[in-house]
Amino acid sequence: MKRLLVLLILLFLASPVLAGEELHLFNWNNYLSKEVVTSFEKSCNCKVVQDYYSGTEEMMAKLLAGASGYDLVIPTQNAVQALIQRGFLEKLDKGGLANIKNQDPGFLNRSYDPGNVYSLPYAYTTTLIGFNEQRLKEKGIEPTSWAVIFDPQVLEKIKGKVTVMDDADELFGAALKYLGYSVNDADEKHLLLAQQVIMKAKPYWAAFNSSSYIKELTVGNIWVAHGYSSDMVQARNDALAAKRDFTVHFILPKEGAVLALDNMVIPKEAKNKKLALQFIDFLMDGKNAAGLSNDVGAGNPNAAALPFINPELKQLTAIFPDQQALATLETLEATNAKVRRLKNKLWTEIKLK
Amino acid sequence: MQGKSWSKYLLSLPPMAYLLIFFAAPTLIMLFASFRYPGEYGGLAPWYVHENGRLTFDLTLENWQRLLGTDIYLRLFVKSIGYAVTATLVCMIMGYPLALMIARSSRKSRDLLLLLVILPFWSNFLVRIYAWMIIFSPVGALTRMLNGVLDLFGAGPVTLMYSPTAMLVCLVYVHLPFMVLPLYANLEKHDLDLLDAAQDLGAGKWRRFWLITWPLSLSGVTAGSILVFIPVLGMFAIPDLLGGTDGIMIGNVIKQQFMESRDWPFGSVLSMVLTVTAVAVVLLGSRLGQRR
Amino acid sequence: MQRRNVLLWISAALVYLFLYLPLVLVVVFSFNDSRLNAEWVGFTWKWYGKLFHNQEMLTAAMNSLIIASVSVVVATVLGTLAGLAMEQSRQRLLQMLVLAPIAMPEILMGVSLLVLFIMVNMTLGLLSIILAHITFCIGFVALAVQARISSMDPGLVEAARDLGASPWRCFREITLPLLMPGILAGALMAFTLSIDDFVITFFTAGVGSSTLPLQIYSMVKLAVTPEVNAVSTLLMLLTLVVITVASRLSPAVFRGE
Numbered sequence: 081m082k083r084l085l086v087l088l089i090l091l092f093l094a095s096p097v098l099a100g101e102e103l104h105l106f107n108w109n110n111y112l113s114k115e116v117v118t119s120f121e122k123s124c125n126c127k128v129v130q131d132y133y134s135g136t137e138e139m140m141a142k143l144l145a146g147a148s149g150y151d152l153v154i155p156t157q158n159a160v161q162a163l164i165q166r167g168f169l170e171k172l173d174k175g176g177l178a179n180i181k182n183q184d185p186g187f188l189n190r191s192y193d194p195g196n197v198y199s200l201p202y203a204y205t206t207t208l209i210g211f212n213e214q215r216l217k218e219k220g221i222e223p224t225s226w227a228v229i230f231d232p233q234v235l236e237k238i239k240g241k242v243t244v245m246d247d248a249d250e251l252f253g254a255a256l257k258y259l260g261y262s263v264n265d266a267d268e269k270h271l272l273l274a275q276q277v278i279m280k281a282k283p284y285w286a287a288f289n290s291s292s293y294i295k296e297l298t299v300g301n302i303w304v305a306h307g308y309s310s311d312m313v314q315a316r317n318d319a320l321a322a323k324r325d326f327t328v329h330f331i332l333p334k335e336g337a338v339l340a341l342d343n344m345v346i347p348k349e350a351k352n353k354k355l356a357l358q359f360i361d362f363l364m365d366g367k368n369a370a371g372l373s374n375d376v377g378a379g380n381p382n383a384a385a386l387p388f389i390n391p392e393l394k395q396l397t398a399i400f401p402d403q404q405a406l407a408t409l410e411t412l413e414a415t416n417a418k419v420r421r422l423k424n425k426l427w428t429e430i431k432l433k
Numbered sequence: 434m435q436g437k438s439w440s441k442y443l444l445s446l447p448p449m450a451y452l453l454i455f456f457a458a459p460t461l462i463m464l465f466a467s468f469r470y471p472g473e474y475g476g477l478a479p480w481y482v483h484e485n486g487r488l489t490f491d492l493t494l495e496n497w498q499r500l501l502g503t504d505i506y507l508r509l510f511v512k513s514i515g516y517a518v519t520a521t522l523v524c525m526i527m528g529y530p531l532a533l534m535i536a537r538s539s540r541k542s543r544d545l546l547l548l549l550v551i552l553p554f555w556s557n558f559l560v561r562i563y564a565w566m567i568i569f570s571p572v573g574a575l576t577r578m579l580n581g582v583l584d585l586f587g588a589g590p591v592t593l594m595y596s597p598t599a600m601l602v603c604l605v606y607v608h609l610p611f612m613v614l615p616l617y618a619n620l621e622k623h624d625l626d627l628l629d630a631a632q633d634l635g636a637g638k639w640r641r642f643w644l645i646t647w648p649l650s651l652s653g654v655t656a657g658s659i660l661v662f663i664p665v666l667g668m669f670a671i672p673d674l675l676g677g678t679d680g681i682m683i684g685n686v687i688k689q690q691f692m693e694s695r696d697w698p699f700g701s702v703l704s705m706v707l708t709v710t711a712v713a714v715v716l717l718g719s720r721l722g723q724r725r
Numbered sequence: 726m727q728r729r730n731v732l733l734w735i736s737a738a739l740v741y742l743f744l745y746l747p748l749v750l751v752v753v754f755s756f757n758d759s760r761l762n763a764e765w766v767g768f769t770w771k772w773y774g775k776l777f778h779n780q781e782m783l784t785a786a787m788n789s790l791i792i793a794s795v796s797v798v799v800a801t802v803l804g805t806l807a808g809l810a811m812e813q814s815r816q817r818l819l820q821m822l823v824l825a826p827i828a829m830p831e832i833l834m835g836v837s838l839l840v841l842f843i844m845v846n847m848t849l850g851l852l853s854i855i856l857a858h859i860t861f862c863i864g865f866v867a868l869a870v871q872a873r874i875s876s877m878d879p880g881l882v883e884a885a886r887d888l889g890a891s892p893w894r895c896f897r898e899i900t901l902p903l904l905m906p907g908i909l910a911g912a913l914m915a916f917t918l919s920i921d922d923f924v925i926t927f928f929t930a931g932v933g934s935s936t937l938p939l940q941i942y943s944m945v946k947l948a949v950t951p952e953v954n955a956v957s958t959l960l961m962l963l964t965l966v967v968i969t970v971a972s973r974l975s976p977a978v979f980r981g982e
Binding site: 452463701 | 730733734736737740741743744745746747748750751754762763764802803804806807809810811813816818819820821822823824825826827828829830831832833834836837838840841844856857859860863865867868869871872873875903906907909910911913914916917920921923937938941942949953954956957958960961964965968969972
């Protein structure tokens with residue numbers, strides 16, 4: 081009994097002491113520069129409290145069930161679209177956002193939120209191919225297209241050294257692009273074709289892997305990985321730091337790829353909307369926005385941030401695509417229940433066979 | 434033994450009340466959800482429509498029909514049960530000697546030995562699995578050693594990473610304490626005089642084990658097997674991380690319904706079927722165990 | 726007898742080896758001077774240093790410990806009652822209620838509890854996580870306790886009753902001590918489950934109540950660093966110390982003597 085009492089006291093002590101205003105942020109881990117947070121906390125005399133999610137779908141499941149209390153959320157564009165449709169988001173008061181002029185118009189006014197009524201872009205990544213330069217050269221493979229993960233003739237030479245993302249949307253997106261369709265193609269016939277492409281290539285893959293491919297590439301266990309651009313930057317830097325006898329590089333396949341645009345949104349139920357808006361404006365300041373790219377290798381939709389970004393990173397078209405590359409990139413759209421069911425069935429079949 | 438009729442409820446009331454509120458109630462909500470339509474962009478669609486003063490219900494059996502319309506879900510269940518049974522058996526084979534050894538060692542050292550069994554599991558799950566991934570890695574010591582030995586016998590190299598073997602090893606690893614602890618709790622109370630008596634009567638060690646220790650430990654074996662079999666059946670993290678291209682269990686598909694395809698009704702259907710299957714298997718198993 | 730013991734000891738030792746092989750790697754890599762958990766580079770304390778400056782990680786570890794301790798205490802009491810009740814009389818409903826949460830896929834349990842908490846307008850936080858953890862821990866305790874009593878000699882209790890002991894005294898002085906190894910086994914399992922749960926915790930956690938597993942899983946997008954190994958090592962040590970001290974202070978409670 082005494083022990084229980086002590087624990088209960090501890091429980092109360094541990095609950096956060098409310099001092100000043102708090103901004104509750106729901107975000108990916110390490111997706112915000114620490115210095116930026118500190119300087120914001122100083123300027124507003126408030127505290128930024130972050131909770132993290134490990135996948136868009138987890139965050140969505142939680143919000144859709146009705147969880148509230150977050151003042152600011154950083155979801156990817158298709159999640160934004162779904163959240164708008166479900167009426168979860170607050171319209172952004174543009175009057176309070178002086179730094180909105182810094183945003184690159186190329187990333188504004190997209191189909192998921194025309195006119196950016198509810199969301200403003202925060203960062204972006206592409207889904208591409210990371211590879212071990214030396215090992216592929218030895219095998220005489222020049223990766224330029226999705227063929228390196230889908231064509232059995234190419235895969236024959238690197239069997240068991242390839243991983244693809246464990247994500248139906250991403251993998252179907254890549255296969256659809258390989259076939260020359262849009263990543264959002266929901267035509268059952270085209271999806272079936274994509275399924276066939278995936279099935280034919282599957283025996284040559286080592287695994288579906290969305291979590292540890294950075295490490296596998298860096299260690300040299302895996303030679304080709306389908307994954308996010310920011311992760312590939314990480315893998316490349318890690319391999320350099322570990323002084324491997326190989327280098328990790330990455331390319332945007334010529335057929336085009338998926339572009340993921342992360343956004344800042346305010347839920348309708350947010351308690352501290354004013355502070356959230358203030359933080360959004362703060363993050364859109366060029367210097368503050370640049371921190372993220374430099375820290376995690378994400379692309380930046382903020383034009384004013386470019387002068388502050390590491391020039392070596394900036395010249396990589398896979399991270400900062402030029403106009404020509406940008407034209408081949410597509411964002412995933414939110415899909416309706418029927419398409420999701422179809423994709424799920426096809427995906428389960430792929431996994432089971 | 435008077436007062437048993439009321440003490441029966443006195444004992445069972447608190448846990449029953451708790452589980453009714455925090456388990457049965459939410460489960461019924463989800464059971465109901467399995468008859469609803471999924472929301473267009475996730476979650477659930479409204480189950481009734483109030484239009485022109487008329488109330489129409491929007492419920493369906495479609496989610497349940499979908500389960501029966503194809504054999505993939507059946508095959509998934511069979512595959513998952515296969516993994517779960519294998520993992521349970523391996524856990525039993527590995528856990529039994531360990532539990533027996535702890536139960537037979539001196540009173541002083543028992544606590545320590547028991548603590549040593551559970552200690553590794555207070556580190557994080559993901560960290561432990563990552564450690565196994567280092568062990569299984571093609572450049573890791575274990576794989577190289579194994580392939581070195583295989584090479585001596587003229588056999589080709591094998592990959593451990595991303596294989597059903599790797600998956601099974603981790604399934605066993607993660608669930609082993611759940612076999613050892615109830616087994617120990619059972620074995621510890623066995624009357625050693627019985628064994629001595631049997632020895633005096635000339636029974637050999639294996640005979641003593643099969644005639645005395647094993648039958649007496651059956652309730653522990655049952656409890657341990659339940660605690661391993663059921664969680665393994667619904668597992669999704671290990672197949673995701675280590676299973677390679679064929680690593681899929683029913684748990685993964687259930688997770689997909691709540692996550693990627695945001696199809697809660699079908700997720701509920703699969704979950705209900707899984708729960709009922711698991712409970713049925715367990716009740717059947719314990720019935721058989723009791724009969725012996 | 727002797728030869729069999731040798732065989733038993735060898736096989737038990739091998740199982741311990743199996744249990745500790747990955748653990749050794751976890752601990753060793755927490756001192757490794759490389760961001761990658763891949764090969765040994767050199768010795769360093771830096772991950773521990775970093776950890777002590779990582780307020781979020783420390784708070785999360787604290788939350789995990791609080792949640793695990795409170796839910797284990799409550800679940801152990803409720804689970805022991807359930808185990809006793811199940812053994813005394815065949816109560817179908819109770820048996821189902823105890824087994825089903827173990828069998829329920831954790832993701833469904835997480836989502837359904839979240840829906841329930843939202844329905845009754847409860848603020849998500851430490852309390853909601855604790856309530857959820859108790860729910861999935863009860864069954865593990867109940868089964869361990871049941872396994873212990875199922876063939877316990879009922880004659881002992883009856884003899885005590887015949888000698889005029891009150892039911893409460895019988896329970897405290899005979900049943901409870903005899904049950905202790907089962908209760909302890911159940912409590913240990915419950916603690917292990919609670920401290921490591923991710924899925925159910927994710928759904929029932931509110932703002933600012935992150936636990937260690939939530940913190941660690943969220944790092945997956947950016948590769949898990951050895952800092953996580955460090956925090957795992959420390960958590961393990963801390964739990965070990967707490968349990969050892971507690972068992973020294975009150976050996977009777979822990980050993981059932």
